[in-house]
Amino acid sequence: MKTRYLGKEKFQVSALGLGCMGMSFAYGGAETSQAINTIHAAMDMGVTFLDTAEVYGPFDNEVLVGKAIKGFRDKVQIATKFGFRILPTGQGLERMAGVDSRPAHIRESVERSL
Numbered sequence: 001m002k003t004r005y006l007g008k009e010k011f012q013v014s015a016l017g018l019g020c021m022g023m024s025f026a027y028g029g030a031e032t033s034q035a036i037n038t039i040h041a042a043m044d045m046g047v048t049f050l051d052t053a054e055v056y057g058p059f060d061n062e063v064l065v066g067k068a069i070k071g072f073r074d075k076v077q078i079a080t081k082f083g084f085r086i087l088p089t090g091q092g093l094e095r096m097a098g099v100d101s102r103p104a105h106i107r108e109s110v111e112r113s114l
Contacts, residue, residue, distance in 0.1 A: 001046025013077050017049035018042045024064050025056035025092075032064065039068035043076065053081035054109050055096065062113045082109035 002015040022028075023035035030038070039050065050069070052061045062080060069076050085100040 001048075003048075011077070013049035014047045016047055017051055017079070018047050019051045020061055020065055021051075021053065021056050024061040032067070035064055036068040039065065043069075043072065048076050049079065050076055051079045053084075054113055055081070055084045055086065058084075058086045058095070059112055080113050082106060082113065084109075 003012050004015050005012055018039065020035075020039070023030050023038065029035075042050075050065055052065050054062065057063070065078060069078075083099050083101045083106055085097045085105075087095045087097050089095070
């Protein structure tokens with residue numbers, strides 16, 4: 001697998017990444033075991049860059065990715081998007097109420113994604 005460097009610090013990732021949104025949020029989702037098998041298959045092919053977001057659930061997708069990479073955390077890089085204002089009730093996109101980039105909210109989002 002070819003790799004790329006991101007940023008000034010030479011952060012190395014696989015040239016191909018795996019977008020994990022559809023595994024729990026869109027397109028009908030997938031069974032957890034199937035999604036984990038997909039992530040493992042991608043890793044077996046050299047994919048080290050996984051993409052997720054707090055809004056996919058919220059946080060359901062990040063939990064799924066966490067389960068899939070347990071024991072392999074040092075072999076992958078995770079990109080997660082955050083800073084959304086998510087309502088406490090509703091389903092899917094109806095919970096999206098805009099963005100919130102206040103430092104306190106970003107800290108909360110990052111801590112919840114861990």
